[in-house]
Amino acid sequence: MPELPEVEVTRLSFSGRIEGARVTAVRLGKPLRWPLGVAPERLVGQTVGRVERRGKYLWLPLERGGLLMHLGMSGSLAFAERVPAHGPHDHFDLVTGQGTLRLTDPRRFGAVVWSPSAESGAAAKLLAKLGLEPFDPRFDGAHLHAALRKRRVSVKQALLGGAIVVGAGNIYACEALFEAGIDPRTRSDRISRPRADRLAAAIRAILARAVERGGSTLRDFRDAHGAAGEFQLEARVYGRAGQGCVRCDGTVRRIVQGGRATFFCPGCQRR
DNA sequence: AAGTGGACCTGCTAGC
DNA sequence: TGCTAGCAGGTCCACT
DSSP: OOHHHHHHHHHHHHEEEEEEEEOEEEOOOOOSSSSOOOOOGTTTBBBOOEEETTTTEEEEEEESSSSEEEOOOTTTTESSSSSSSSSSSSEEEETTTTTEEOOOOOOOOEEEESSSSSBBBBHHHHHHHHEEEEEETTSSSHHHHHHTTTSSSHHHHHHHHHHSSOOOHHHHHHHHHHHHHTTTBBBGGGGGGHHHHHHHHHHHHHHHHHHTTTTTSSOOOOOOSSOOOOOGOOOOEEEEEEEEOOSSSOOOOEETTTTEEEEOOOOTTTT
């Protein structure tokens, strides 16, 4: 589910309300992708700091260490003063004096992992290979071009890998490539500098626009207050196989790359 | 080293 | 109506 926009929208929707809250209890459901890595009671009594995002991860600082959270494919966070009784897919509750932060995740590809800091331990290991943030001034056409030149996989797979730039998952990688007019099957090392310029700009623009629109709710994404996103209404190619292209008289196609669906318009996306 | 495919887990939908 | 195959927003890991 959650790509950078959904994670950022989630962060914005609860960070102000949980900051400064004291942890009073931690409740665990079924196992997530990795073990928590700390005895839950050790978190009790600690105050929550300012929530940060790195790629599709959220970092929840505590006084001693913090929690690195990932929403996987089907996770969402809710924050409320009073949360309903445990449902079958509620796997982590951080109960505080200001409300409860709850991770609901049917597929359990998500994670909540304790780490002594964001720069050491488990968090450092998980964040180590991430590429630049798309809104980092250092991420531009020159950087993208140089990084793509070293890779032979398709440009779509290079974007999804997250080692060059983080945040664009399957929806937004497809949308950015459409925006830039680039065929997703193009080998990374064949992307010219001008096209890398356009692609970098498209990635930033699409992700920023998606955050503005509250992310994409394809089926079940909600922010921490339960609000759905609306960017899916603006998607030009994702999920539109067989429908007419919004830009030319072609038809949107669905192919599979690296086991993932790719949507694109053969008419206006060129190699 | 970079590329590839499988693994993790559950729920929903289309098709028979 | 009911079963089944296929598909889904991510990413780690083992293997070539």
